[in-house]
Amino acid sequence: xxxxxxxxxxxxxxxxxxxxxxxxxxxxxxxxxxxxxxxxxxxxxxxxxxxxxxxxxxxxxxxxxxxxxxxxxxxxxxxxxxxxxxxxxxxxxxxxxxxxxxxxxxxxxxxxxxxxxxxxxxxxxxxxxxxxxxxxxxxxxxxxxxxxxxxxxxxxxxxxxxxxxxxxxxxxxxxxxxxxxxxxxxxxxxxxxxxxxxxxxxxxxxxxxxxxxxxxxxxxxxxxxxxxxxxxxxxxxx
Amino acid sequence: xxxxxxxxxxxxxxxxxxxxxxxxxxxxxxxxxxxxxxxxxxxxxxxxxxxxxxxxxxxxxxxxxxxxxxxxxxxxxxxxxxxxxxxxxxxxxxxxxxxxxxxxxxxxxxxxxxxxxxxxxxxxxxxxxxxxxxxxxxxxxxxxxxxxxxxxxxxxxxxxxxxxxxxxxxxxxxxxxxxxxxxxxxxxxxxxxxxxxxxxxxxxxxxxxxxxxxxxxxxxxxxxxxxxxxxxxxxxxxxxxxxxxxxxxxxxxxxxxxxxxxxxxxxxxxxxxxxxxxxxxxxxxxxxxxxxxxxxxxxxxxxxxxx
Numbered sequence: 001x002x003x004x005x006x007x008x009x010x011x012x013x014x015x016x017x018x019x020x021x022x023x024x025x026x027x028x029x030x031x032x033x034x035x036x037x038x039x040x041x042x043x044x045x046x047x048x049x050x051x052x053x054x055x056x057x058x059x060x061x062x063x064x065x066x067x068x069x070x071x072x073x074x075x076x077x078x079x080x081x082x083x084x085x086x087x088x089x090x091x092x093x094x095x096x097x098x099x100x101x102x103x104x105x106x107x108x109x110x111x112x113x114x115x116x117x118x119x120x121x122x123x124x125x126x127x128x129x130x131x132x133x134x135x136x137x138x139x140x141x142x143x144x145x146x147x148x149x150x151x152x153x154x155x156x157x158x159x160x161x162x163x164x165x166x167x168x169x170x171x172x173x174x175x176x177x178x179x180x181x182x183x184x185x186x187x188x189x190x191x192x193x194x195x196x197x198x199x200x201x202x203x204x205x206x207x208x209x210x211x212x213x214x215x216x217x218x219x220x221x222x223x224x225x226x227x228x229x230x231x232x233x234x235x236x237x238x
Numbered sequence: 239x240x241x242x243x244x245x246x247x248x249x250x251x252x253x254x255x256x257x258x259x260x261x262x263x264x265x266x267x268x269x270x271x272x273x274x275x276x277x278x279x280x281x282x283x284x285x286x287x288x289x290x291x292x293x294x295x296x297x298x299x300x301x302x303x304x305x306x307x308x309x310x311x312x313x314x315x316x317x318x319x320x321x322x323x324x325x326x327x328x329x330x331x332x333x334x335x336x337x338x339x340x341x342x343x344x345x346x347x348x349x350x351x352x353x354x355x356x357x358x359x360x361x362x363x364x365x366x367x368x369x370x371x372x373x374x375x376x377x378x379x380x381x382x383x384x385x386x387x388x389x390x391x392x393x394x395x396x397x398x399x400x401x402x403x404x405x406x407x408x409x410x411x412x413x414x415x416x417x418x419x420x421x422x423x424x425x426x427x428x429x430x431x432x433x434x435x436x437x438x439x440x441x442x443x444x445x446x447x448x449x450x451x452x453x454x455x456x457x458x459x460x461x462x463x464x465x466x467x468x469x470x471x472x473x474x475x476x477x478x479x480x481x482x483x484x485x486x487x488x489x490x491x492x493x494x495x496x497x498x499x500x501x502x503x504x505x506x507x508x509x510x511x512x513x514x515x516x517x518x519x520x521x522x523x524x525x526x527x528x529x530x531x532x533x534x535x536x537x538x539x540x541x542x543x544x545x
Binding site (some may be wrong): 102 | 408411412414415418421422424425426427428429430478542
């Protein structure tokens with residue numbers, strides 16, 4: 001596993017008096033789509049926020065592209081290619097859709113490339129093109145999720161982390177979001193997908209990790225996890 | 239009717255200065271949720287720096303038309319450094335403290351700056367040097383002088399410039415993003431400390447200009463002048479809807495007009511019982527009225543965020 005893009009070793013995170021992550025170890029290879037599933041409060045979001053640099057670990061190691069991320073601030077990680085679409089999307093409601101997408105490219109240089117990427121995003125998400133001059137706060141939940149994903153892609157991530165992209169969306173929109181996740185994965189970036197909808201997540205991913213009360217309890221290929229009795233009982237309602 | 243137009247002219251000039259100062263309050267509030275009560279003192283320091291540097295340069299025999307822009311640049315840089323320092327030393331360590339802590343600190347900073355100014359510049363009033371002929375003109379029966387015209391036009395130009403920065407540039411986008419959601423802005427690669435520092439420096443640069451304008455308009459500067467001016471500009475920001483830039487500009491101009499018209503007519507309204515020395519009362523009537531009737535201010539909006 002020396003060629004991993006991301007390697008986390010025995011990560012421990014506490015905040016506000018809660019020891020939310022107690023020893024997470026996981027790897028993601030370049031181009032891999034990995035699902036992190038688990039019930040509410042298992043520590044999935046905390047793990048992602050720590051990877052993005054919004055929270056600081058108590059102990060453990062995060063290596064990305066061979067570099068230790070220990071003293072690297074959240075805003076610097078974006079320039080290194082680590083991008084998080086946070087839970088609840090984090091859309092700037094009072095900025096227009098286009099301004100939101102431009103914010104995604106904040107850490108990049110090169111006006112022409114950014115403009116070209118913007119045009120590609122509008123091709124990928126035609127709905128956003130129709131609404132580019134609207135305030136993002138006026139978009140529907142599904143459209144906001146698309147805007148958040150397009151905005152994240154504008155940073156040209158090498159590691160894209162998605163936190164509950166299906167949360168609060170209608171079933172049809174969930175399907176659409178997952179289609180988009182697969183399309184994005186096909187572009188070759190690594191994706192770490194956190195989801196409560198375990199079945200959909202594992203169907204999209206190549207590998208998966210199961211997290212319970214702050215620790216990884218199961219890991220394996222998606223197919224194995226989907227077939228595993230423990231996962232079926234706990235997360236797939238089977 | 240002449241009094242009416244005269245008070246409109248006076249009100250617009252004074253109001254444009256309030257607007258510049260109110261923008262500083264509202265920008266910082268928008269981004270940090272903090273009422274920077276030391277902002278009025280930054281205006282005062284601006285007036286003092288402008289006065290000292292102007293007197294020095296004129297003393298060296300520099301022509302006024304060269305001394306004025308140089309002194310303005312010096313004053314703006316000085317106030318920007320001050321604004322940066324205030325945020326860095328007094329507010330940043332309290333970023334995650336309960337909201338009352340930075341508010342009290344702001345009052346403390348304000349007292350420190352007043353006393354520092356008193357030590358450096360003394361307790362006396364300083365006369366602002368007269369540099370231009372300051373011709374007067376008559377406009378619809380109202381008298382307006384060159385200094386007032388320059389103040390009004392400069393203030394409008396600066397406000398227009400600020401709107402361009404905030405709404406049309408990458409920095410302005412980042413400022414609005416940080417104002418809305420600091421975590422999400424960080425996830426975009428925005429160094430929020432840097433954006434907050436720049437916001438303080440921008441507000442302080444506006445305060446510097448305002449300080450120079452006030453002392454040029456009244457011909458005086460004093461170490462205590464920032465207190466009342468700051469409070470009025472804060473009122474203007476609340477009137478327009480604190481956190482809203484257009485609101486600060488509208489609130490500033492409106493407050494200038496209310497104050498000026500109030501002072502012009504209070505004698506007639508009270509049968510001579512109260513005179514124009516009660517001018518300052520109007521700002522606080524406005525403050526109380528807004529807080530009671532429309533706490534979100536004239537342009538304060540509440541945009542629902544959907545899940």
